[in-house]
Amino acid sequence: MKxxxxxxxxxxxxxxxxxxxxxxxxxxxSLVAVITDVIRxxxxxxxxxxxxxGRYGQGKLMRERFIPRILEADPASLVDATGDNLDPHxxxxxxxxxxxxxxxxxxxxxxxxxxxxxxxxxxKIAGQPLFQLLAERYGTGTPNRQVFVYAAGGYYYPGQDxxxxxxxxxxxxxxxxxxxxxxxxxxxxxxDLRRIDxxxxxxxxxxxxxxxxxxxxDLDTAVRYAKALSQYDLFWYEExxxxxxxxxxxxxxxxxxxxxxxxENLFSMQDARNLVRYGGMRPDRDWLQFDCALSxxxxxxxxxxxxxxxxxxxxxxxxxxGGHQMSLNIAAGLGLGGNESYPDLFQPFGGFPDGVKxxxxxxxxxxxxxxxxxxxxxxxxxxxALSD
Ligand SMILES: O=C([O-])CC(=O)C(=O)O
Ligand SMILES: [Mg+2]
Numbered sequence: 001m002k003x004x005x006x007x008x009x010x011x012x013x014x015x016x017x018x019x020x021x022x023x024x025x026x027x028x029x030s031l032v033a034v035i036t037d038v039i040r041x042x043x044x045x046x047x048x049x050x051x052x053x054g055r056y057g058q059g060k061l062m063r064e065r066f067i068p069r070i071l072e073a074d075p076a077s078l079v080d081a082t083g084d085n086l087d088p089h090x091x092x093x094x095x096x097x098x099x100x101x102x103x104x105x106x107x108x109x110x111x112x113x114x115x116x117x118x119x120x121x122x123x124k125i126a127g128q129p130l131f132q133l134l135a136e137r138y139g140t141g142t143p144n145r146q147v148f149v150y151a152a153g154g155y156y157y158p159g160q161d162x163x164x165x166x167x168x169x170x171x172x173x174x175x176x177x178x179x180x181x182x183x184x185x186x187x188x189x190x191x192d193l194r195r196i197d198x199x200x201x202x203x204x205x206x207x208x209x210x211x212x213x214x215x216x217x218d219l220d221t222a223v224r225y226a227k228a229l230s231q232y233d234l235f236w237y238e239e240x241x242x243x244x245x246x247x248x249x250x251x252x253x254x255x256x257x258x259x260x261x262x263x264e265n266l267f268s269m270q271d272a273r274n275l276v277r278y279g280g281m282r283p284d285r286d287w288l289q290f291d292c293a294l295s296x297x298x299x300x301x302x303x304x305x306x307x308x309x310x311x312x313x314x315x316x317x318x319x320x321x322g323g324h325q326m327s328l329n330i331a332a333g334l335g336l337g338g339n340e341s342y343p344d345l346f347q348p349f350g351g352f353p354d355g356v357k358x359x360x361x362x363x364x365x366x367x368x369x370x371x372x373x374x375x376x377x378x379x380x381x382x383x384x385a386l387s388d
Contacts, residue, residue: 047121115297134333148338154182250280
């Protein structure tokens with residue numbers, strides 16, 4: 001069997017929102033289709049992938065380097081031992097040919113997006129949901145079909161006031177979420193605290209708020225926020241400082257005893273390892289948010305999970321950034337602590353298969369082959385438009 005074609009397209013996921021660092025008015029992503037010569041139900045098996053919000057479409061890198069390297073490789077060198085399915089690890093190695101180590105930037109997004117499509121194809125060819133395949137190959141054998149999800153929102157946008165912010169958070173709670181997230185660092189500390197108070201006024205017992213500074217703060221500001229946020233029982237204080245400033249992160253633990261989270265902008269196992277080695281993160285309470293769709297895909301994420309284990313971290317401390325079904329499958333298959341979700345943003349790419357509802361903060365994975373994109377009709381329409 002072999003890959004016959006790989007298509008990619010850049011699509012908009014723009015919206016008038018901003019966090020403390022960027023606005024999303026020109027945000028795009030890459031959608032990829034990996035078309036194989038394997039026939040199921042009279043049609044070729046196609047795997048799909050896309051990258052998460054926050055980085056832009058990666059068509060140029062894919063067209064110039066990563067797609068040609070896959071298509072120019074001997075097809076026999078890209079299949080598993082049975083010869084009946086693709087081997088994602090071999091395809092990853094083909095993509096990484098003649099790439100020097102370090103400096104993990106945009107290429108990790110390009111490779112991660114293609115890698116997602118490869119895993120989707122592999123699970124479809126195996127006739128399994130990806131979470132089942134992952135549990136059998138790399139996990140305990142039995143997936144955990146119930147996955148914790150939280151609602152990310154609370155962005156800054158023109159015309160927002162406290163009433164609208166409360167309505168937004170209430171609507172997430174009404175849809176079954178128990179943890180909601182808001183942005184901080186895009187207003188003054190005083191205004192951010194008033195916004196937090198507003199949201200907390202609509203939350204009930206058992207419901208929690210997380211806050212996300214998107215890497216905006218210098219050390220002094222991060223500490224000022226840490227001291228002020230300590231008065232609340234927040235779910236987490238996220239990405240206070242620059243993603244690569246491990247000393248800042250390590251210093252913060254002296255000022256903030258409650259959970260912190262970071263890692264969405266670390267794009268390799270090596271960078272994740274530096275966070276774990278030097279960032280002072282606490283395996284008993286903190287959260288790691290590495291997002292495979294931005295960081296060389298699941299092949300690399302498996303290396304990251306191995307690294308975490310060697311350093312005494314449980315996979316259950318990982319709640320990836322990105323709100324996509326790929327991480328949802330990894331969470332169910334490999335025992336992560338949950339996944340992000342953006343109930344009203346970045347559609348049709350985020351979210352769950354049609355009919356999957358959040359119940360007391362959890363979703364239950366349905367039985368769909370592959371990652372499950374075919375179960376989300378608006379998303380599947382976009383995907384079919386690329387592959388047909
Ligand atoms: O606003 C963003 O860039 C997304 C983000 O940080 C998150 O979902 O945690
Ligand atoms: Mg974040």
